[in-house]
Amino acid sequence: MDAFFASIELLRYPQLKGLPVVIGGGRRKVDELLLAAEPERATRFIPVADFPRLLDYVGRGVITTATYAARQFGVGSAMGMMKAAKLCPQAIVLPVDFEEVRKYSRLFKSTITEIAPVMQDRGVDEVYIDFTDVPGGQREGGRVLARLIQKAIFEKTGLTCSVGVAPNKLLAKMASEFNKPNGISIVHAEDLQTQIWPLNVRKINGIGPKAGEKLARLHIHTIGELAAQDPGWLVDNFGKATGAWMHEAAWGRDERPVVTESEPVSMSRETTFDRDLHAVRDKASLSAIFTELCVKLAEDLQRKGYVGKTIGIKLRYDNFKSVTRDQTLDSYTADAKTIRHTAGLCLKRVPLELRLRLLGVRVGTLLKASEAAKAQSTESKTVSAGVPVAQAAIDFIATTDQLF
DNA sequence: TCTGGGGTCCTAGGACCC
DNA sequence: TCTGGGGTCCTAGGACCC
Secondary structure, eight states: OOEEEEEEOOOOOGGGTTSOEEEEOSSOOOHHHHHTTSHHHHHHHSOGGGSOBGGGOOSSOBEEEEOHHHHTTTOOTTOBHHHHHHHOTTOEEEOOOHHHHHHHHHHHHHHHHHHOOOEEEOSTTEEEEEOTTSTTTTGGGGHHHHHHHHHHHHHHHSOOEEEEEESSHHHHHHHHTTTTTTOEEEOOGGGIIIIITTSBGGGSTTOOHHHHHHHHHTTOOBHHHHHTSOHHHHHHHHOHHHHHHHHHHHTTOOOOOOOOOOOOOEEEEEEEEEEEEOTTTTHHHHHHHHHHHHHHHHHHHHHHTEEEEEEEEEEEETTSOEEEEEEEEEEEEOOHHHHHHHHHHHHTTSOOSSOEEEEEEEEEEEEEHHHHHHHHHHHHHHHHTHHHHHHHHHHHHHHHHTTO
16 A cells, blocks of 8 residues: 655744744733734734734643744653743744634645545544555655645645655655655665654654653663564563554554544544633533533534543543543434433532543444434334343243253 | 643453453 | 352443544
8 A cells, every 4th residue: 555644834924924923822811812812913014023022921731832933942742831831931922723723724634635535534634645546656665646736736825745655554654754844755665774764753653752651661762672672571571462562563564444434433522721610610611611512522423423422531630630421322312402411420429529621521432313313223122122122032032052 | 820622542451351 | 168260241441542
């Protein structure tokens, strides 16, 4: 399989590109941030010097993305606003416009599927593509097609994207990192030792902070060092599945297909409060937020046509420790009241002495609403046809009895 | 001055059934 | 009175990703 991994840069507004700009901060506290919600217009009227600075930012947000000029200062995605302000106080801060992001994300993906239909969604700004069967997909090892897609995306969105081409998804994703933000990198199986092995193990998609740290403690830093380990030893240290997978990954082996369609497993809504709340002292506001989350979640489910039967809550204490509780119902639901009631029962099973910073509600074990309706009617048929079912069971027992 | 929101997948123990 | 395996479902937590 030949895979393609493409990711786009969601930062628009070329006039800001050379400046240290960060985007993020769900809870804006600086008034000017609102003004800056339309930077294209704003830059025409407001001198760049007057843009809101990270320095003035107060709140609990994190950074969604940053220009390369800002990244020079060590500022990056998922970093707390306050930490970023320390590193680069002069950076301009802009709010996220989620609607706009989704719009560009859809455009990015539809542009790709028009050229190469076998595409796997990997979030707003990333996709895998299998172009084995795309006409001309093999020319120059995929470079021709990659250029074509890159050009089409730029024409439709004005956004640049980086592309990696390799024999599988694992390597394609790594390759896409080589030439950011607007490059094309091709990695062949033979390039494993020269291009992949010198990289840090953390570059493998799936080795995160914890596994990276543990590997470092075991004196394994590069992918090459990981590849040199005995698989059995890796299994002993990381468990059967992870150990074996690590070994395969280090050798650039990955058989996962590009999956074009998948059903969601769960949906959730959560929120971090502006200030930590106490279950007793802030009962009223907490309860209102709780209900609101359930209502929004029910709307999400209904809008997308899903029902679920495992209702759960998540909360995070002021010490950042999280707990979850869930309960599985007998039947599927997308009803706000049912969700609220069941989530309420879950909440009662959790210690509430510490103050809370986050509350979330989740519905899992999802089923398409249409399929649930079908299952429901078959189930009632089974129930109404209860006698024949019981009869069949008895008959079967009778037959097995005869075996002994 | 701490650390968003939306997901997926894995593990592990216990209940329950055969 | 002690004791198999195997399978599935439920629950809680945690790692990881975008």
